[in-house]
Amino acid sequence: MDRLVRMLTGLVRGLAGLLGEQRRDWVHALLAETDDQPTPSARLAWLGGGLWLVAREVLMNRIIQALAFTAGAMALVWIAWPGASTNSATPVNRMYVVGTLVLLAGLPLLVRRYVGPVRPGWAPLVIRAGGYAVVLALIAATAVQQRIGGQLGRYFPVILPVWAMDVGFLLIIAGYVAGLLILTCRPVQFTRRVLPLASGIGALTAGVLYLLAPFGIGDKAEAASHSLHGGPVVVADYLVLACFVLAALAVPVAVHAVATRLADRDTRPGILSPARQALLVTGCTMATAAILVALFTSITIALLPHHVPQQFGDGICPTCDPSTIVIPPNLRHEYYFEESVSGAGDDASALWFVPLVGVALGALRGQLRYPPAATRPDGFPEGA
Amino acid sequence: MADRPRFSAQTLSVLAALEADPTAWLHGYRVAKQTGLASGTLYPILIRLAERRLIEARWEDEQPAGRPRRHLYRLTSDGLVAARTALAQAVPKRQPAAGRAARRRLATEGGA
Numbered sequence: 001m002d003r004l005v006r007m008l009t010g011l012v013r014g015l016a017g018l019l020g021e022q023r024r025d026w027v028h029a030l031l032a033e034t035d036d037q038p039t040p041s042a043r044l045a046w047l048g049g050g051l052w053l054v055a056r057e058v059l060m061n062r063i064i065q066a067l068a069f070t071a072g073a074m075a076l077v078w079i080a081w082p083g084a085s086t087n088s089a090t091p092v093n094r095m096y097v098v099g100t101l102v103l104l105a106g107l108p109l110l111v112r113r114y115v116g117p118v119r120p121g122w123a124p125l126v127i128r129a130g131g132y133a134v135v136l137a138l139i140a141a142t143a144v145q146q147r148i149g150g151q152l153g154r155y156f157p158v159i160l161p162v163w164a165m166d167v168g169f170l171l172i173i174a175g176y177v178a179g180l181l182i183l184t185c186r187p188v189q190f191t192r193r194v195l196p197l198a199s200g201i202g203a204l205t206a207g208v209l210y211l212l213a214p215f216g217i218g219d220k221a222e223a224a225s226h227s228l229h230g231g232p233v234v235v236a237d238y239l240v241l242a243c244f245v246l247a248a249l250a251v252p253v254a255v256h257a258v259a260t261r262l263a264d265r266d267t268r269p270g271i272l273s274p275a276r277q278a279l280l281v282t283g284c285t286m287a288t289a290a291i292l293v294a295l296f297t298s299i300t301i302a303l304l305p306h307h308v309p310q311q312f313g314d315g316i317c318p319t320c321d322p323s324t325i326v327i328p329p330n331l332r333h334e335y336y337f338e339e340s341v342s343g344a345g346d347d348a349s350a351l352w353f354v355p356l357v358g359v360a361l362g363a364l365r366g367q368l369r370y371p372p373a374a375t376r377p378d379g380f381p382e383g384a
Numbered sequence: 385m386a387d388r389p390r391f392s393a394q395t396l397s398v399l400a401a402l403e404a405d406p407t408a409w410l411h412g413y414r415v416a417k418q419t420g421l422a423s424g425t426l427y428p429i430l431i432r433l434a435e436r437r438l439i440e441a442r443w444e445d446e447q448p449a450g451r452p453r454r455h456l457y458r459l460t461s462d463g464l465v466a467a468r469t470a471l472a473q474a475v476p477k478r479q480p481a482a483g484r485a486a487r488r489r490l491a492t493e494g495g496a
Contacts, residue, residue, distance in 0.1 A: 023431070029412060029441075029455030030427050036413040036451075049423030056428070 001040040008047040009034060015054040020120050023057050068129065072136045073101050080143030088158050089150030089342075092166050093143040099170045100139045103177055104132060111181040115188075123196050124184035130199075131180040134295055135173060141298035148305045149342025152335055155317045155327060156342070162319070169348040176291060176351070183284060190277055191266040194259050198281035202288025205251050209289070210296040212240050216345040219309040247289070252358040255285045256365045275370045279362045286358030290351050297345040305337075308344045312336050391470050394421055395429050399467035402439065402459045409442070409456035430457060438463030 009031060016027035030050045037043040080097045083090030118124050150156050158166075182188060183195065213220060220237040227233040259281045263274035272280070301308055315332050317325045327335045391399065397419040402410060404418075416426050433439040440460050444453040459467055 025455075026427055026431050029443075030423055032452040032454055033411060033413040036411075046423045049425070049427065052424035053427050 001044070005034070005040060005043050005047065008044065008051065012047055012050040012054055015051070015058065018058050019054065020117075022120055027054055069104070069132070072132065073104075076100065076136050076140050079140040083147050084151075084153075086153045087147060087150045088153035088156040089143070089146035092158060092163075093146060095166065096139050096143055096170065100135065100173065103170070103174050104135065107174070107177050108181055111178065111185060115182055116186040119184055119186045119189070127195065127199060128180060128184050131177070134291055135177060138291065138295045138298060139173070141295065141302045144302035145298055145305075145345070146342055148302070149338045149340075152331060152338055155320060155325075155331075155335055156338070157319055157321065159319060159321075165348070169351075172348055172351045176287060179284070179287060183280060188280075189271045190281070191259075191263045191271060194262050194277060194281055195284065197262075198255055198259065198285040199288050201251065201255055202285040203292055205247055205285070205289040206292030206296065209244060209247060209293050210300075212243055214297065214300045215308055216293075216297045216301075217241060217244055218344060219311075248286075248354060248357050249361065251289065252282045252286055252361040253365055255358075256282045256362045260366075260369060275366050278369075279359060279366055282362030283355050283359040287355040290354035294345065294348075294351060301341060301344050305341045308340050310336060311340045311343070313339075391474075394419070394425055395433070396470060396474055397421065398426065398429050398433070399438075399459070399463075400471055402457065403464065403467040403471065406459050406464050409458050411454040411456055413454075415457065433463065438466055 012027060013031060016024045016031075019027065027050060030046070030053065034043050034046055034050075037046050077097055080093050083093055112118075118128065183190075217240060220240050223231070223234055223237045224241055227237075256278045259278040260274050263271070263277040266274075271277075313336065315327050315329070317327055317335075398415060398421070401415050401418040410418075412423070412426060412430065415421075415430075416423060419426065421429070430439065430441070434441050434457075437460055439457050440463075441455055441457050443455055447453055
């Protein structure tokens with residue numbers, strides 16, 4: 001009987017290793033009192049309760065996470081996988097589906113191994129779950145948008161540069177997922193409320209910018225460019241562009257200032273230095289804003305393709321081989337509709353460019369706030 | 385309307401055990417003995433109460449001879465208020481049932 005008790009103790013202790021630090025403490029508390037039980041059978045019953053506690057905690061967390069991911073993955077496959085063989089977007093969409101699911105399933109394992117496990121608390125879990133939902137929804141909406149814009153497949157051939165851009169898009173998404181996982185893992189400790197605040201400001205910025213340009217600013221940038229070359233000037237387009245530029249410049253500076261102020265007051269050990277925290281959350285805010293704007297515009301285009309601002313040309317297919325193929329007159333309306341839909345929204349470059357602008361501005365403000373000479377080796381400013 | 389915490393009968397028994405002497409630190413086995421709850425029921429309740437900051441937990445300071453250090457629990461000030469409120473509300477709810485049982489007992493004994 002004692003041997004059985006020892007075995008069960010070892011099993012419970014071993015399984016407790018799968019739990020987070022706080023939960024593990026409770027299991028150790030239970031184990032510490034095993035010997036108080038008066039008889040071996042009572043000890044076994046006590047340990048049986050411990051086994052139930054561990055199993056419940058481990059299984060509940062893992063099963064809920066696995067079920068949520070499986071549901072998201074199935075929804076993505078259901079939305080993005082189908083497509084006619086004549087549709088030029090079908091192979092690209094399938095590459096998106098496979099690539100995204102591999103990234104979302106594989107990157108947490110790599111980050112856990114090389115950086116660390118998820119930070120305890122509700123905020124990192126909510127941010128991770130939200131980030132995963134955004135990525136899945138963005139890929140699904142992009143696939144629908146591309147499918148609508150690729151029905152005349154022979155006039156939208158997927159040439160090598162297009163494949164390269166699509167792979168590049170997936171690499172940018174990989175960067176986002178990796179950033180999300182790293183910012184929410186245990187070794188990267190932020191001051192309380194800084195990360196949720198940064199994500200919230202990013203989401204708010206995205207909401208405002210989306211309302212200003214629900215189909216993206218691509219057509220507005222083009223119109224502004226034409227007006228510089230003698231075309232008509234549309235003041236509204238300039239105003240919308242100015243709002244986007246203002247947001248790209250002002251939001252990082254404001255977030256950096258707020259994050260610095262909050263982090264400066266936090267002297268707990270193990271927390272990232274205020275300069276690093278401010279820089280990371282500034283990038284996080286801009287990345288949140290960029291990916292949410294991309295998501296909102298992609299969903300709008302996918303749901304309302306006939307409201308996308310139309311582009312017209314001279315009836316020649318520029319990506320066909322040879323590039324002088326003329327679109328038959330009866331297909332031109334459909335061709336330009338599809339080209340407008342597939343090209344609408346803000347292209348993937350905004351997804352990497354905007355966070356970089358944020359980080360650059362944050363770094364600049366950090367240099368002004370913490371000049372190198374006034375910074376201690378631990379990153380805290382002198383006198384902080 | 386204020387959002388009052390609702391507790392199961394088992395949680396109430398744990399709160400009652402801790403409320404009996406709110407200043408004392410009790411260990412899990414003692415709470416289990418007082419409440420009659422199995423460890424698999426007791427510890428999830430303690431975890432939930434600690435997460436809601438109704439109880440505080442700490443390890444024994446000194447390493448005792450011959451046994452591991454115990455994890456100790458007691459009610460926080462919020463927990464004491466919540467426990468007293470919940471226990472006070474729970475007593476009137478039990479009274480009708482107790483009254484029915486008493487009436488039945490009296491009837492079978494030929495009284496009333």
